[in-house]
Amino acid sequence: MTGLFVDGTWREAASRRTREIRCPADGSLVATVPEGGPEDSKMAIAAARRAFDQGPWPATSSLERAALLHRVADLLERDKETVARLESLDTGKRVVESRYDVDDITAVFRHFAGLAGAESGRVVDAGRADVVSRVVHEPVGVCSLISPWNYPLLQTAWKVAPALAAGNTFVLKPSELTPSSSIWLMQALEEAGLPAGVANLVLGAGPDVGPTLTEHPDVDLVSFTGGLVTGRSIMASAAPTVKKLALELGGKNPNIVFADADRETALDLALTAVFLHSGQVCSAGARLLVQDTIHDEFVAELVRRAERIRIGGPFDDDAETGPLISAAHRDKIEAYVAAGLAEGAELLTGGARPQGTQYDGGFYYLPTILGSCHAGMSVVREESFGPVLTVETFTDEDDAVATANDSIYGLAGAVWTSNAGRAERVAGRLRMGTVWINDYHPYVPQAEWGGYKQSGFGRELGLAGLEEYRETKHIWHNIDPSPQAWFDGKDVS
Numbered sequence: 001m002t003g004l005f006v007d008g009t010w011r012e013a014a015s016r017r018t019r020e021i022r023c024p025a026d027g028s029l030v031a032t033v034p035e036g037g038p039e040d041s042k043m044a045i046a047a048a049r050r051a052f053d054q055g056p057w058p059a060t061s062s063l064e065r066a067a068l069l070h071r072v073a074d075l076l077e078r079d080k081e082t083v084a085r086l087e088s089l090d091t092g093k094r095v096v097e098s099r100y101d102v103d104d105i106t107a108v109f110r111h112f113a114g115l116a117g118a119e120s121g122r123v124v125d126a127g128r129a130d131v132v133s134r135v136v137h138e139p140v141g142v143c144s145l146i147s148p149w150n151y152p153l154l155q156t157a158w159k160v161a162p163a164l165a166a167g168n169t170f171v172l173k174p175s176e177l178t179p180s181s182s183i184w185l186m187q188a189l190e191e192a193g194l195p196a197g198v199a200n201l202v203l204g205a206g207p208d209v210g211p212t213l214t215e216h217p218d219v220d221l222v223s224f225t226g227g228l229v230t231g232r233s234i235m236a237s238a239a240p241t242v243k244k245l246a247l248e249l250g251g252k253n254p255n256i257v258f259a260d261a262d263r264e265t266a267l268d269l270a271l272t273a274v275f276l277h278s279g280q281v282c283s284a285g286a287r288l289l290v291q292d293t294i295h296d297e298f299v300a301e302l303v304r305r306a307e308r309i310r311i312g313g314p315f316d317d318d319a320e321t322g323p324l325i326s327a328a329h330r331d332k333i334e335a336y337v338a339a340g341l342a343e344g345a346e347l348l349t350g351g352a353r354p355q356g357t358q359y360d361g362g363f364y365y366l367p368t369i370l371g372s373c374h375a376g377m378s379v380v381r382e383e384s385f386g387p388v389l390t391v392e393t394f395t396d397e398d399d400a401v402a403t404a405n406d407s408i409y410g411l412a413g414a415v416w417t418s419n420a421g422r423a424e425r426v427a428g429r430l431r432m433g434t435v436w437i438n439d440y441h442p443y444v445p446q447a448e449w450g451g452y453k454q455s456g457f458g459r460e461l462g463l464a465g466l467e468e469y470r471e472t473k474h475i476w477h478n479i480d481p482s483p484q485a486w487f488d489g490k491d492v493s
């Protein structure tokens with residue numbers, strides 16, 4: 001059985017419990033994996049601690065770490081189809097999307113391979129000829145890496161690649177719903193030659209295996225990607241031992257369309273912004289803000305196009321988007337839509353499950369657009385994380401910025417206009433970690449990713465994504481020591 005990976009060994013859960021992983025597209029059985037608990041987390045932390053304190057990995061050269069990350073990238077290229085299928089079976093997303101994800105994951109490993117030795121330290125002018133003063137970077141130690149189900153291996157790669165590049169050891173906990181690609185990753189790290197104990201994997205439900213990973217005194221850093229409510233509890237549980245912490249939480253992201261935008265492209269990308277992967281994207285453009293002068297015409301065309309979106313399973317070549325991750329998640333989205341309608345939103349399209357036997361056993365929901373929305377509604381304020389677009393209007397630039405920023409979140413947003421000055425002014429005033437101008441969704445591993453406000457703190461990717469996993473130490477070396485005689489020892493009694 002493969003499942004938990006601790007100290008270089010595959011094992012069952014201490015409790016011997018297992019979990020069935022089922023494809024959200026049709027309910028078919030994908031895998032049966034061990035279901036870990038606190039005991040498994042403790043064992044994995046102990047292995048990571050030993051590997052950090054006694055093992056060779058933290059002291060390896062940046063060239064060796066880079067070489068290992070490149071080998072993982074090579075294995076991703078070799079196993080691209082296998083990994084894409086694992087992701088699609090666990091998440092239900094179309095395999096064509098999973099292939100893009102695997103390319104992105106490969107790029108993330110290559111990016112951090114390139115950065116492994118970057119800015120490794122500097123000499124500081126201490127202003128004294130008898131002192132050598134330098135700043136060095138060191139790995140933080142044992143990292144707990146906790147990731148969500150929507151982009152299982154991609155979100156995991158954003159953590160694992162920099163953690164290894166900086167010389168850390170880790171315990172990875174993927175979402176209990178989507179463990180398969182993390183199992184593949186452990187096999188790949190083993191094949192690439194990573195020493196035992198550096199990479200450990202625990203599987204299981206968040207409330208069972210998670211708290212040990214976030215509160216254990218032997219863990220130095222927690223990097224978490226997931227929902228706001230879970231993020232808050234992780235922050236509290238990491239507080240007593242003052243761990244380094246990075247939280248990549250949710251978003252409720254505004255997509256702002258001015259009347260002078262390239263209409264055709266703005267329409268096309270407004271659909272991609274919110275309906276890609278059925279809206280299960282942290283940066284989904286789920287809040288459409290349209291300038292009042294073009295609202296009616298723009299929204300009517302958007303509705304027409306949304307009604308043509310084809311839904312299907314991961315291996316359906318005709319499908320343009322797929323199912324939701326679980327029945328519970330679909331229930332949550334249905335509740336948000338019902339609340340929005342009760343608060344006065346107008347159902348423009350969707351708001352129901354698609355009909356037909358091809359959807360049996362899966363958790364499908366129609367692309368949904370709600371009109372007449374305002375920032376006071378829960379469906380606008382909170383992250384439904386599904387294929388639900390709310391439409392608001394604005395009058396001018398100030399109104400657009402104020403409406404867009406009226407949110408507890410600050411992950412991402414977009415502005416559409418042909419006025420370059422306005423585009424830059426609005427981008428500068430949006431309180432978000434990523435702003436797209438005349439585009440939606442692209443990202444590159446070279447650029448930092450993360451949230452303002454309650455979308456979290458810390459950054460992934462870029463250079464900052466490596467620095468999260470480094471401690472900074474100042475070393476002061478007095479090369480000609482002599483007494484200072486500050487305390488001169490005179491007897492003044």
Ligand code: NAD
Nearest residue numbers: 147148149174175206207210211226227230248249250282
């Ligand atoms: P979630 O918060 O339910 O779970 C995320 C992970 O935390 C899972 O592995 C889960 O098992 C674990 N977990 C749950 N309770 C825990 C606990 N008490 N202690 C430790 N770990 C615990 O989130 P989800 O439903 O898996 O993912 C969707 C959320 O992730 C959305 O809110 C989305 O916006 C967010 N997300 C954010 C980003 C980003 O870059 N900011 C990227 C992807 C997803």
